[in-house]
Amino acid sequence: MAGVQVSSVSRSFGAHKALDDVSIDFADGGFYALLGPSGSGKTTLLRQIAGFDFPDTGRISIGGESVERVPVEKRRIGMVFQNYALFPNMSVADNVAFGLSVRGEAKAVIAAEVQRALDLVQLGKLGGRRPHQLSGGQRQRVALARAIVTKPRVLLLDEPLGALDKALRVDMQIELKRIQREIGITTIFVTHDQEEALTMSDRIGILRDGRLVQEGPPEEIYDRPKSEFAATFLGDANIFRGDTTGNGIRLPDGTAIAAGAGATLAAGAKASCAVRPERIRIATDAGASDGDANTLKGQVSKRIFAGNNSTYFVERDGQTLKVIVQNTGADRLAEGQDVVLRWSPESTVLIAAN
């Protein structure tokens, strides 16, 4: 088990900069999600850490040992591929045994370790099956067992749940997390699914165009996004753009929005404020203002009922704002109704214009 340090890693393919000066410290035993849209460089970064590809510049170390020029087969990593990449000509047990077998371990040792790994992923009885006789979720578990049976220093997962349907994916998220905790292995997980990143990881790194946009615990990134991209890619956000007043912004029509957190900016600079839809309260009356709340007037243009909550789309000065309201049984608002939106400065994050 070991931590992974990526320092100033860059990698270009022709004129395309796939990774641009990326540095991340993956803590020993942590569960880390690399999140980004396709083409953001997250898979390229994972392949650098795995050793399938080497960085042009920068350093990578695993457990303090420099590995940026060490090929994958000598890095002692475990990897789970998007399509599982199980060997079709081998049984489940032989698949899991492969890593131990190429090392030349004794047959008895291999058999015992394989059984333990299969038990861990709850497939103890299916060792004799062939991969094509398994369901998607079972293949996933075999791939995981195969990756961890060699006791790698770090576990790398490349969108491992992407091929599963929604219900199975949630089960596997819980299962994966349980297994990771049980063996305490440093895990790096590539995904484009923000929900997966939020629910599973201790820390998230958001990548865009080969650069690390923001990095930190899920709560911190969600509550304190440092860019419009981070705010909108991880979760939903209403973005207001204007000139900064120091602790907020002034919209083009003169309305002031106060922010309780975020960047410290010189007054007058272009800036944005981000507000999560569930932090906004929506009402029909203008009164009952609670002091320092941000207030905007608008008109409901659309309501989407989703059972436990409703999403209101509110038109205001040419901008559509999103408000999510829990279903408390209170009166619902009709489309076309004039409304007042209120939210606290603490729910507002000031972001430097990009």
Place this chain on the structure above:
Amino acid sequence: MATTRILEGLGRLYIFLLLAFLYLPIIIMALMSFNVSPFYQLPFEWTTEWYASLWQNDQLIAATWNSLEIAIITTLISVVMGSAASLALYRYEFRGKKVLQALLFPPIAIPWLITGTAMLIFFFGVGIGRGLFAILLGHVALALPYVIVVVSARLQTFAPELEEAARSLGANQWQVTMRVTLPWIMPGVIAGGLFAFAVSFDQFVVSYFLSTPGQTTLPVEIYAAIRKGFTPEINAVSTIIIVVSMALMLLTARFFKFGGEK
């Protein structure tokens, strides 16, 4: 309904005619190898004397062994070289790869007569001359493109992540090839080997150019024998070869379905 039945009947007739077209000459030849008359005269009278006299024909037997030896060695060499070449073309990017790939296949289309003449001239030029060794070299050159085509086609269906997965588990290049890649392409390798065997064993033109009187293959020997005067021994040896090679083909088709397995 009636039309369907007529169409079905026509279809069956077509298949029957097709099979007759393919097998009738062979069946007649096989029957005549058991006929007393050496001149295809009827009525048919059963005998095995031609098979007995074949056993005494040292020239024909020697040529058969030569053919088998050359075909087997050709198969082994071209399967190993061809599979290795296919793997290299699949795995690596290098300068001139496209040109090399394009140049591998035209030899299939060049008439054997021309290839044979060219080889004869070349082998004399470099001092190899004629004989069994020259025939072997010629056969390997003819068989290689077939092996590469078949194995490469099979490799197109290989998922490259499998090699990556094997490497991530600590396997070196040799282990990856032997334990992951080769098992996958094996049906292609076997099919390529069959092609190589057939190309060599059936080969007449190139073998004819490169033979010397003592060192020749079965097809060339049969041709020489027919020119001297036809004997039913030729029917006998041909029948044996047909039975053996058809059995071989059927067995292989049964086990490997020519790469059709999933």
